[in-house]
Each structure stands twice: as structure tokens, then as C-alpha cells.
Amino acid sequence: MTEAVTRPTLEAVAARAGVSRATVSRVVNGGDGVRERLVERVRQAVDELGYVPNQAARSLVTRRHDAVAVVIAEPETRVFADPFFALQLRGISKELTAHDSQLVLLLTEGRDDHARVGRYLAGGHVDGALVFSLHLDDALPGLIRHAGVPTVFGGRPGWSDGTHRAVYVDSDNRGGARTAVRHLVGLGRTRIAHITGALDQTSAVDRLDGFRDVMADADPQLIVEGDFSPAGGERAMRELLDRCPDLDGVFAANDITAAGALRVLRERGRRVPDDVAVIGFDDMLPVAEQTDPPLTTIRQDIEEMGRLMARLLLRRLDRRNADGEGEQAPDAGDDTAGVVLPTTLVRRASA
Numbered sequence: 001m002t003e004a005v006t007r008p009t010l011e012a013v014a015a016r017a018g019v020s021r022a023t024v025s026r027v028v029n030g031g032d033g034v035r036e037r038l039v040e041r042v043r044q045a046v047d048e049l050g051y052v053p054n055q056a057a058r059s060l061v062t063r064r065h066d067a068v069a070v071v072i073a074e075p076e077t078r079v080f081a082d083p084f085f086a087l088q089l090r091g092i093s094k095e096l097t098a099h100d101s102q103l104v105l106l107l108t109e110g111r112d113d114h115a116r117v118g119r120y121l122a123g124g125h126v127d128g129a130l131v132f133s134l135h136l137d138d139a140l141p142g143l144i145r146h147a148g149v150p151t152v153f154g155g156r157p158g159w160s161d162g163t164h165r166a167v168y169v170d171s172d173n174r175g176g177a178r179t180a181v182r183h184l185v186g187l188g189r190t191r192i193a194h195i196t197g198a199l200d201q202t203s204a205v206d207r208l209d210g211f212r213d214v215m216a217d218a219d220p221q222l223i224v225e226g227d228f229s230p231a232g233g234e235r236a237m238r239e240l241l242d243r244c245p246d247l248d249g250v251f252a253a254n255d256i257t258a259a260g261a262l263r264v265l266r267e268r269g270r271r272v273p274d275d276v277a278v279i280g281f282d283d284m285l286p287v288a289e290q291t292d293p294p295l296t297t298i299r300q301d302i303e304e305m306g307r308l309m310a311r312l313l314l315r316r317l318d319r320r321n322a323d324g325e326g327e328q329a330p331d332a333g334d335d336t337a338g339v340v341l342p343t344t345l346v347r348r349a350s351a
Helices: 010-017 021-028 036-049 055-062 083-098 112-122 140-147 173-186 202-214 230-243 255-267 302-322
Strands: 067-072 102-107 128-132 151-154 167-171 192-196 223-225 249-252 277-282 296-299 337-341 344-346
Touching: 010 021, 010 036, 021 036, 067 083, 067 112, 083 102, 083 302, 102 112, 112 140, 128 140, 128 302, 151 302, 167 173, 167 202, 167 302, 173 192, 173 202, 173 249, 173 277, 173 296, 173 344, 192 202, 192 230, 192 255, 223 230, 230 249, 230 255, 249 255, 255 277, 302 337
Parallel strands: 067 102, 067 128, 128 151, 151 167, 167 337, 192 223, 192 249, 249 277, 277 296
Antiparallel strands: 296 344
């Protein structure tokens, strides 16, 4: 038989430190009004005894669970295959870890999962939510509003109900697309194609708009919808070559789409960049530096986007607690708060 291990209690810490239980509680839960000398004694006693605060009891005092839900509106097969999500999650995780908060990952395989996510968020398990990769007809924003948790979105929102306005972090997708296409034009390319992302996502729409800003008179045959995947890039590139065999430039909506396009160009005997110059979007190093040839692309700081999303949410939580508004709807009275990060061209061998 294994003997049960007795966990140290607040009373045990108080006895070791020679202070009251209330003083220990204030120190452990981050309260004010305790002299620094006593704070150090309590912390030393906590370390010596190996005391771990009871999260449920702590939540009653702080009104915080020290947990944040990260909701990705994509199936797990895509999330774990696309390095974009790994980079964004790494940024989120770093920021949450620095503030002693836990990351709870929620994925949606389909619409049947939306209600499950909404119930979880409404159940008081987390302090807030970070949500990204939403699609334009997604029910998640409404479910999240109904759950009443503070939320920061990744990507420009594509919805509005006239009463709630979203806090979000995005990159300059339209401006980055313009930079990419202008670079191709500057190389002397005249038949420039665009493989879009999934056009039910605002990032893809913005990148298509950026392409059209420069190529206002482009042949509609030179635009093919993709889905931000390598297979989508391959399919779209084959369709483009069948339609427009004289094309000499391609702007792909992201790096892994560009990687798929490069494979098809190689299969069809097209030299890159001699015959066809190719530019992607993201600058995900595991992809962009390992394509053949290495990929010229538009850099967005994906990891920093994740960190900034988490930082904005934590600030909202701190402000709400300081104002004593723990039960108030989190978006009430908020102005639209969109943070748009700059993009830059990174030149490699493909264009």
C-alpha cells in the first residue's frame, strides 16, 4: 500500500512563517498591504514546505482562473500540419507562461463542435479567449459573445452586429500583397497570376484586394481560389497553367500554397524564376528556406501576433478586475481596437 501524501496547508505555511493565515492568503493570492519583510518570510515558508495554492480557493479571492482558452476554428489535421498555427501558438504560450497563466487549446472539427466550445467558455473554466482562423459564416463569434468572456481575435473580423466591436490583431495583408505584386512587376513580369487563400477568411480577401490594387486590369483567368494548403496550391497551379500557359509570375496567398505551386511548376518543366517568378506570404522559415528554389515571400511576424493577442487579453483582464467589473459583459462600451502589424518583402531565389 502507498501512503497518501499530505499536502501542506495555509495554516502550515503560516506556522512556519510566524504570521497569520490571512497574511499568507494575501501573499499567495497577490494581495496588497503586506510588509516586504513578511512577504519574504511567507515565500520562504512556501518554498520550504512545497506549498501549492488550491486553484479553486484562489479563484474565489482573485476572480481569476489563470487559464486562457485558445480557440482555433480549424480541424486538428490542419492545425498540426500547418506551421502557421505552431508559430502563433508558440507566441501565445510564451506570453501566457510569462504571466503564470495556462493555455487551454480548443479545436473545432466542424459546426457540431461550436456548441461544445460555447458551453465550455460559458462554464467559467477560463478567464478569456483567444480566437483565430475564423471563417466568415462562423457561428463562434456569437457563441463567444453569449458566453460573456473577454476575447481577442486573430485576424480582422469579418462580421458586425452593430453593438459589439472586436479587439483583434492582424497583419497588413492588403499592403503586403501590393508589395509582392509590385515586386513581380518590377522584375518585368506581365502575366501575373494569383492563387488565393480560402475566400471565406478576411486575410485571403485582403490579399486578393491587394493583388487587384496593382493588377486592376488582370485577366480573371489568372486568379484561382486556393485554400491555404499545399494541395490547394498544386491544384490551383495546374489549373492556371492549363488556362494561361504564358503566365510568368505567381503570387500565392501563403508559403505552403507557394510550395505546392513550385512542385507543379517543376513537374511541368517551368524554371523558377527564369520562366515563372513565385512569391508567397508568411515567411515561415521551415517552409520558405526549404523550397526549391528558396521562396521569396512577404514576412509577417506570426509569433509576435500570438504574443500580442495574449498581451492584449491579459491587459483587458487586469483592467476589468481593477475596475471591479468581473460580472460585466466584457465588450460593453469597447471601441474597435484593431492592431495591424507591418509586413516586409524577404527576397530569396524564387523571384
